[in-house]
Amino acid sequence: GENVEQHPSTLSVQEGDSAVIKCTYSDSASNYFPWYKQELGKRPQLIIDIRSNVGEKKDQRIAVTLNKTAKHFSLHITETQPEDSAVYFCAPNVGGYNKLIFGAGTRLAVHP
Amino acid sequence: GAGVSQSPSNKVTEKGKDVELRCDPISGHTALYWYRQSLGQGLEFLIYFQGNSAPDKSGLPSDRFSAERTGGSVSTLTIQRTQQEDSAVYLCASSFQRGDQETQYFGPGTRLLVL
Numbered sequence: 336g337e338n339v340e341q342h343p344s345t346l347s348v349q350e351g352d353s354a355v356i357k358c359t360y361s362d363s364a365s366n367y368f369p370w371y372k373q374e375l376g377k378r379p380q381l382i383i384d385i386r387s388n389v390g391e392k393k394d395q396r397i398a399v400t401l402n403k404t405a406k407h408f409s410l411h412i413t414e415t416q417p418e419d420s421a422v423y424f425c426a427p428n429v430g431g432y433n434k435l436i437f438g439a440g441t442r443l444a445v446h447p
Numbered sequence: 448g449a450g451v452s453q454s455p456s457n458k459v460t461e462k463g464k465d466v467e468l469r470c471d472p473i474s475g476h477t478a479l480y481w482y483r484q485s486l487g488q489g490l491e492f493l494i495y496f497q498g499n500s501a502p503d504k505s506g507l508p509s510d511r512f513s514a515e516r517t518g519g520s521v522s523t524l525t526i527q528r529t530q531q532e533d534s535a536v537y538l539c540a541s542s543f544q545r546g547d548q549e550t551q552y553f554g555p556g557t558r559l560l561v562l
Contacts, residue, residue, distance in 0.1 A: 336505075367549050378538065378553040379490065424489060426551075433478050433542060433549050434503060437490040 337362045337429045341438035348415055349446055356441045358425030359407040367428040368401055368408045369435070374421045382423075383410070415445045449473070451554035453539050459560045460529055468524045468557045472541030479522050480551060481514055482538045490538065496522065529561045 338361040348354050358368075369384035385392045385399045385408065392399050396415075401408040408427075412419055422442050426435040452471045460466050472479050481493040492506040496516045507513070511529075516522040526533055536558050540551040 369550070378555055380553070381550050384550070426490075428549060433497065434480075434492070434495050435549070435551060436492060437482075439489040 337365075337427070337436045339425065339427060339436050339438045341423075341425055341441050343441060344439065345442045345444075347444045347446065350415060350417060352415055354410075354412045354415055354419070354443055354445075356410045356423055356425070356443070357407055358409065358427070358438055360425075360427040360436075361406065362427065362429055363406070364431045365406075365427040365429065366431050367435075368399065369426050370397075370399060370410045371424045371426060371437075372421045373424065373440075379424060412443075415443075417445050417447055419443060420445045451539055451541050451552050453537075453554035453557050455557060456555065457558045457560075459562065461562055462531060463528055465525065465527045466529055466559065468526075468537050468539075468559070470522045470524070470539030470541075470554060472520065472522070472539070473552055474520075476541035476543055476552075477519065478542045479516055480540045480542075481522070481524050482540065483508075483535045484538055484556070485535045493524070493537075526559075529559075531561050534559055534561045 340359045366387040371379040372382045373379040383399050396413050398411040422440045424440050425438045454469045477498045479496040482490040494514045495503040511527045514524045536556040538556045539554045542551045
């Protein structure tokens, strides 16, 4: 089955610094690569996604980069703020379909 | 518009009892997913309904778990003879089925505690 790994599992940064989380996957048919954010006690919410025909996508302070050859994609957060503190999940699709497989999550802590 | 809703929000039950968890997806969404999230852990895929096709049940952990989706809308996840290890938050999500609209929208979850 699809194998999805995230690194690091925890990340602690100072406010204003950048944060990068990497996700590796095994299914060569994956063509949709989203990142979800889950704040404590809340439901996961999509923050950014990218498709396999694009190498990078930006949305204000967040960006996602994709290396389909190496089968990994990364979440980049610049100028981090305390409200960015949350657990972030990558969730590539399986077999090119809508089914997503979630990584184990990365707990990001942004310290003022 | 209304988002994904789930009920109950919390459920406490005794070991060995059956429980039913309900999910109301966003209107018009043809795909529906169930996940399980244990405390501090990731999302474990359970089952996936896609339109009129047979559901993908590959994530159900045992035959005590089953789910159905009636009329292509509301779904019920049933856990029979609950065990303490079933304690977790059960999350439901829905999405369009079209290949360019895969975004999954999650409900608030049902927190299940098996005593």
